Amino acid sequence: MKIIVGVKRVLDYNVKARVKADKSGIELANVKMSMNPFDEIAVEEALRIKEAGNADEVIAVSIGPSQSQETIRTALAMGADRGILIETDEQLQPLAIAKLFKHLVEKEEPGLVVLGKQAIDDDSNQTGQMLSAMTGMSQATFASKVEFDGDHLKVTREVDAGLESIKVSLPSIITADLRLNEPRYAKLPNIMKAKKKPLEVIPVADTGVDVSSGLSVVEVNEPPKREAGIIVNSVAELVEKLRNEAKVI
Amino acid sequence: MSTLILVEHEGGEIRPATLSVVTAAAAIGGDVHLLVAGSDAAGVADKAAAITGVSKVMLADSPAYANELAENLSALVVKHAEGYSHILFAATAAGKNVMPRVAALLDVSGISDIIEVKSEDTFVRPIYAGNALATVKSSDSVKVMGVRTTAFDAAAAEGGSASVETVEAGEANDKVSFVGQELSQSDRPELTSADIVVSGGRGMQSGENFAMLDDIAGKLNAAVGASRAAVDAGFVPNEYQVGQTGKVVAPDLYLAVGISGAIQHLAGMKDSKVIVAINKDEEAPIFQVADYGLVADLFDALPELSAALDS
Ligand SMILES: Cc1cc2nc3c(=O)[nH]c(=O)nc-3n(C[C@@H](O)[C@H](O)[C@H](O)COP(=O)(O)OP(=O)(O)OC[C@H]3O[C@@H](n4cnc5c(N)ncnc54)[C@H](O)[C@@H]3O)c2cc1C
Ligand SMILES: Cc1cc2nc3c(=O)[nH]c(=O)nc-3n(C[C@H](O)[C@H](O)[C@H](O)COP(=O)(O)OP(=O)(O)OC[C@H]3O[C@@H](n4cnc5c(N)ncnc54)[C@H](O)[C@@H]3O)c2cc1C
Numbered sequence: 233m234k235i236i237v238g239v240k241r242v243l244d245y246n247v248k249a250r251v252k253a254d255k256s257g258i259e260l261a262n263v264k265m266s267m268n269p270f271d272e273i274a275v276e277e278a279l280r281i282k283e284a285g286n287a288d289e290v291i292a293v294s295i296g297p298s299q300s301q302e303t304i305r306t307a308l309a310m311g312a313d314r315g316i317l318i319e320t321d322e323q324l325q326p327l328a329i330a331k332l333f334k335h336l337v338e339k340e341e342p343g344l345v346v347l348g349k350q351a352i353d354d355d356s357n358q359t360g361q362m363l364s365a366m367t368g369m370s371q372a373t374f375a376s377k378v379e380f381d382g383d384h385l386k387v388t389r390e391v392d393a394g395l396e397s398i399k400v401s402l403p404s405i406i407t408a409d410l411r412l413n414e415p416r417y418a419k420l421p422n423i424m425k426a427k428k429k430p431l432e433v434i435p436v437a438d439t440g441v442d443v444s445s446g447l448s449v450v451e452v453n454e455p456p457k458r459e460a461g462i463i464v465n466s467v468a469e470l471v472e473k474l475r476n477e478a479k480v481i
Numbered sequence: 482m483s484t485l486i487l488v489e490h491e492g493g494e495i496r497p498a499t500l501s502v503v504t505a506a507a508a509i510g511g512d513v514h515l516l517v518a519g520s521d522a523a524g525v526a527d528k529a530a531a532i533t534g535v536s537k538v539m540l541a542d543s544p545a546y547a548n549e550l551a552e553n554l555s556a557l558v559v560k561h562a563e564g565y566s567h568i569l570f571a572a573t574a575a576g577k578n579v580m581p582r583v584a585a586l587l588d589v590s591g592i593s594d595i596i597e598v599k600s601e602d603t604f605v606r607p608i609y610a611g612n613a614l615a616t617v618k619s620s621d622s623v624k625v626m627g628v629r630t631t632a633f634d635a636a637a638a639e640g641g642s643a644s645v646e647t648v649e650a651g652e653a654n655d656k657v658s659f660v661g662q663e664l665s666q667s668d669r670p671e672l673t674s675a676d677i678v679v680s681g682g683r684g685m686q687s688g689e690n691f692a693m694l695d696d697i698a699g700k701l702n703a704a705v706g707a708s709r710a711a712v713d714a715g716f717v718p719n720e721y722q723v724g725q726t727g728k729v730v731a732p733d734l735y736l737a738v739g740i741s742g743a744i745q746h747l748a749g750m751k752d753s754k755v756i757v758a759i760n761k762d763e764e765a766p767i768f769q770v771a772d773y774g775l776v777a778d779l780f781d782a783l784p785e786l787s788a789a790l791d792s
Binding site for chain 1: 548612
């Protein structure tokens with residue numbers, strides 16, 4: 233069985249996003265970019281499934297500009313077997329991303345697709361669900377535990393009131409939540425080896441997939457700033473302020 | 482113009498999140514219709530019909546809808562989507578599971594987490610953990626969207642008198658089945674709708690120490706939340722997590738104890754009316770968003786606070 237795993241190149245989670253002066257988006261020139269943290273968890277899960285003998289090959293897929301090859305190399309250094317970049321300089325919506333993944337699913341016929349629950353740049357939380365709806369593969373989102381049971385999976389999911397578990401048949405789409413696993417670091421020898429692993433680059437136009445979108449960004453603004461508060465000197469002063477000034481208790 | 486909303490309910494009650502979605506629909510304008518999918522959910526449909534601003538309720542009653550399985554709910558919504566200009570969901574774990582499927586099945590973009598309605602086709606949503614607000618415009622024939630419920634007040638649960646119509650249920654998907662759930666038992670208010678939230682971070686050091694926060698929460702009728710670090714360390718269960726990838730809260734008072742204030746945490750609470758931080762490190766970034774900061778060791782401050790609340 234093959235596993236496809238999505239690895240998106242995003243602004244590093246430690247970098248504070250800054251809105252461009254012309255309000256067209258976020259400043260991404262000369263800032264640190266990294267693999268979406270949820271995708272590191274997705275890669276780790278795919279590798280563990282392979283290491284447990286439940287899959288033969290892990291394919292890391294990214295959709296984005298040429299530099300996204302670095303993100304794929306990171307996944308290869310963690311242990312993925314090969315990579316595919318669908319190259320585009322456009323910022324695509326989850327609908328288009330999901331259609332491109334569907335194109336690869338038809339070509340590669342994976343038993344599993346593991347994606348992150350959300351990308352920390354656009355925070356959409358859509359791609360996995362869309363891909364499931366488009367392909368008819370079963371859906372197991374926000375996964376915190378994945379167990380194999382023959383041709384089924386038992387997946388524990390993080391929901392608003394706690395945890396829930398569902399049983400899904402393969403082929404399936406999983407989206408990784410934070411507590412699914414702790415991703416490994418790539419070791420230096422593996423980083424060297426990763427340079428030799430196959431990485432196929434497909435221009436988006438060659439896929440024949442319609443990536444047009446009905447959604448456009450009018451402008452991007454800074455959120456309103458909170459006014460600076462005060463430092464109180466004691467618990468007594470804090471309680472007094474909350475009772476008489478803020479009137480919230 | 483008309484809007485269809487998928488109702489969220491449990492134990493025969495409509496979740497407050499749905500009431501906020503009704504307010505978002507009212508801001509868009511046009512008729513507001515609700516779809517209740519459930520097993521033995523006639524009582525829920527009657528409650529939905531009483532919500533102010535709703536003109537019609539559709540009820541699809543089937544065991545297939547007992548456990549909010551996304552495959553079954555999305556197929557049902559699409560079956561009844563004809564003619565609607567907007568289809569809205571609450572941006573809850575359940576809503577986020579279904580909304581993108583409906584968008585994909587209708588071949589339109591999904592719009593996640595809207596916090597403002599500018600016009601019938603233009604909406605504002607936070608991106609980059611709320612460090613930027615994107616205004617987006619949709620030319621799709623139907624707008625399929627998730628609504629961030631903290632950004633819209635709840636519509637009145639009473640006062641409406643909509644008609645209830647029973648509609649055909651869809652088939653149950655055979656690739657997925659519900660196994661079980663482990664829900665947290667608490668007599669405290671629900672985190673996302675509580676007026677006061679008391680949250681602890683890594684500084685709490687252990688799950689046992691959260692009893693100090695529980696005690697204060699009890700006195701304030703507050704919900705208890707946590708940072709990711711506290712959840713990852715196993716102090717409290719996952720559903721306590723506030724932040725970019727946890728729950729978004731906007732209470733009247735948010736008390737952050739032993740939380741440093743990472744951007745991912747701030748994303749989930751910085752729209753609170755009043756923020757209080759207790760941290761022993763005066764440089765902690767949480768103080769930059771706090772209305773009232775107390776630089777103190779929490780193990781001294783919390784017992785003092787508990788005593789002060791009694792007087
Ligand atoms: C300021 C700004 C302006 C934008 N302007 C435009 C615009 O003008 N036009 C436009 O079409 N879009 C625009 N976008 C949207 C685009 O950049 C987002 O990437 C897109 O919406 C995908 O959302 P997401 O990554 O949050 O998806 P999610 O659904 O949150 O992603 C979930 C998972 O899907 C997988 N995945 C998602 N994307 C990829 C990928 N590229 N490669 C590999 N795996 C992936 C990953 O596993 C990820 O964890 C804009 C976004 C921003 C922030
Ligand atoms: C993809 C991704 C998603 C994330 N999503 C979230 C999210 O949704 N929510 C979230 O919260 N985080 C999230 N994080 C994690 C976030 O980056 C921080 O790591 C986390 O919020 C830190 O938690 P903390 O403030 O409890 O711990 P720390 O940063 O370790 O801070 C502990 C604080 O406690 C104080 N302290 C210690 N002892 C005492 C004492 N005795 N008295 C008083 N103060 C004391 C310290 O001074 C310190 O400021 C995410 C990270 C990533 C990469």
